[in-house]
Amino acid sequence: MGRMLASKDFLAGLMYVAFGLTGLWLGRSLEVGTAAAMGAGYFPRLVCGALIAVGAALALISLMRAFALLLRPLGLVLALAISTVLARFAGREIRPVPLLLLCLILIVANVGIFVLALKIQIPLWPAL
């Protein structure tokens, strides 16, 4: 249930960002003007910016929540791998091989820094 909600939040965030970007694109030729003499494009751009910010925040938070949900049962390594793959959908498409590499680098770096160097108590592997 919790994971379901997290992905719904993520999609909703993407939807807001998409609406905001569409608004910016459709209004790209509208004049912005200055605060004292606003053009037709001033307010729409303000609103689109706000919408994109809200959407991005929503998507980011849901990703973080997904990570936290995965961490307990699956351990750090699998949680990192899954969130990296999920996060890929948020940005530009990455091909499978670089994605795998990115996963490995992130896992090695995180395990190295947080678990080995800083000695923070994080489960590494799925709790059996």
Add this chain to the structure above:
Amino acid sequence: MLDILSNIVMGFGVALTWQNIALCFLGCVIGTAIGVLPGIGPLTTMAMILPVTFWLSPVGALIMLSGVFYGAQYGGSTTAILVKIPGETSSVVTVLDGYAMAQRGRAGPALAIAALGSLFAGSVVTLLIAVGGPPLASIALLFQSADYVSVMLLGLVSAVVLAHGSVLKAVGMIVLGVLFGVVGTDVMTGEYRLAMGLDVLFDGIGFVPLSMGLFGLAEIMVNLESAHVTGMSPKPVSGIWPTLADLKQSFPAMVRGTVIGTAFGILPGGGPTIAAFSAYSLEKKASSTPQRFGKGAIEGVAAPESANNAAAQACFIPMLSLGIPPNALMALMIGAMMVHGITPGPEIITKQPELFWGLIASMWLGNLMLVILNLPLIGIWVRLLRVPYGYLFPTIVILCCIGTYTISSSAADVVVMTVFGVIGYGFRKLDCEPAPLLLGLVLGPMLEENFRRTMVLTDGDWSIFLRRPISLGFLLLAAALLLAVTLPNIRRSREEAFRE
């Protein structure tokens, strides 16, 4: 005082014309019917009958629409008590004690107390609007554009704070509504904005096609997915009248419920549902015998039922005196007013007194009609539950299409409605409550106009919002609300309030 009296007399003069009585009655009947039926709310219904009201006089249109709104509050409790199905979300808490009473053979008194509590709350708040509306409007006349910007921001912020579920999602829906409001001709420069070169969007996204799509079509699509309970036949109700002890027990609960309901109704973003929840939990806390609650305590019916009706009517106060809708339903009313060429705002009371006072008088009249409609005719309303949804849904879809088409005989409007039906379905799938969007849509253009006017007047100086005391006050209030919702323990109690 004499002034108010003569105004009320004038109001009854308007409300008591045969035409307006008929419209009020029609609104109440429709409201009760959709109140009884789960899955169809007042927002959907008001959106659907919006085009019909364009053929009426402005007063008649508002009288009928408000009848639907508060009628739904009465109808929703009937099924909550008799068959444990709350017809409206505002009646969800009534199920707890109302159904428990019905199981012990006391359905009659529960229904009577629900209706009487609603009547009591309705009468008190009607009086409050009559007394409080005009002075509030005269204060609002002092507002300058900067103050309006701040009060609208406050409205939007508290709509978020009191919204169901995720705060960020609600913010997004409001901002999206504001963005939809931008579409169309810019009033100041005459340029087309975000219209994609479509003729139908040059005057902006139509209010009726949008609300019909989002709340009519989309609602049906979602309802089609979930199986509905039909063929319910509750036990016949015998002995409606409550005992003297019942009345004595529930009267203080009605008073408390009315006070809470009024407060939540006036508050932007509030409304009947949250009012009913709060009234119930307060009643439980205030009671010396809290263990009786949930097992058929009559106060558990009286308090939320008074509160939801009080809130349903109290939200007319900011709408009529400031021209600012506190929730989506009132945004719809404002939309209806604007279609009739009435500019919402504090001038309405002085410039169109027959509208203001006529509406108030009709509300009281409508409340009286509802008690008569609901108590003796309860058997008929309950039978509505046996109507198979299979017949109901196609009818609603057809009504939506015809209604949208008739406004300006434009097939393009029907297409716009369909598009918003699909968008609305997507919103519901992602758990995005579409009601705040309507608020943003109505407030957005007002916000932009006042914002631009302020900036022109001050030559682009943003600090004006902090230098005007009225504006600063509203902004501080908004900031405090935002801060409050992020505090952990307040957030927890907010979540608790919504969970029950």
